Amino acid sequence: MNIEGNSIKRIDCSEIQNCFSFWDFEKNIEKRKRIEFEVENNIRIMYAYILNKRYIAGMSLRPMDNRTMYLSYLAVNEEYRNQGIGSEMIRYACQTSKNIGFSYLILNVDHDNTRAGSLYKKLGFSEFKNDGKTIVMCKQLD
Numbered sequence: 001m002n003i004e005g006n007s008i009k010r011i012d013c014s015e016i017q018n019c020f021s022f023w024d025f026e027k028n029i030e031k032r033k034r035i036e037f038e039v040e041n042n043i044r045i046m047y048a049y050i051l052n053k054r055y056i057a058g059m060s061l062r063p064m065d066n067r068t069m070y071l072s073y074l075a076v077n078e079e080y081r082n083q084g085i086g087s088e089m090i091r092y093a094c095q096t097s098k099n100i101g102f103s104y105l106i107l108n109v110d111h112d113n114t115r116a117g118s119l120y121k122k123l124g125f126s127e128f129k130n131d132g133k134t135i136v137m138c139k140q141l142d
Contacts, residue, residue, distance in 0.1 A: 008092045011048045011058075013039050018055040019048055022075040035073075038062070047092070049076075049085055056080045059089050061097065064106065069097040071107040090123050098141040106138045 011019075013036045024031075038044035049057035057080065060073040071093050076085050097105050107125070109116050111133050120137050129136040 006049065006051050008047055008049050008089065011046045015048065015055070016046065019046075019058045021055070022077045023058060023073060035060070046073075047089070049089055051080070057085050057089055059093060061093055063102070066101075067103045069093075069102040069105050071105055074107070086119065087123060090120070094123075094139060094141055103141055104138055105141060106136060109135050109137060111135055 016023075016032070016036065016039070035044065035046070039046055044060050044062040046060050047058060048055045057076040058073060059071060059075070062070045062072065064070045071090070074086065074089060074093075076089075094105055105125075106128065107120065109120060111130070117135060117137070123139070125137040125139045127135055128138040
């Protein structure tokens with residue numbers, strides 16, 4: 001996806017540090033090492049949204065099974081929020097997952113994060129599971 005110098009691209013381990021401004025990997029070394037291992041071993045795919053050579057958003061896709069892709073670590077740098085970047089990332093995740101043969105995209109959202117939950121519903125996700133703390137949402141990829 002390329003719109004006026006903006007792009008969403010797959011990133012490798014050497015680029016993850018460019019995303020520390022919106023991911024909490026710098027403080028959580030154990031999490032960062034696990035993510036790097038999963039990226040290096042093709043278990044997880046990381047993407048970044050790049051604007052004028054600056055990494056401003058990111059997300060992760062990880063297969064759960066042969067039909068279901070899991071979207072996680074969706075984050076947008078605070079100064080770029082409310083500009084449609086998160087929506088663009090989610091649409092990209094849906095299209096990418098569909099293109100490589102997945103039928104469903106799932107994600108988790110904190111029960112208290114009603115704003116994100118509303119966005120996901122607007123983009124076609126529906127509540128799949130709710131334990132009172134976390135809501136699992138699912139979208140069928142047509």
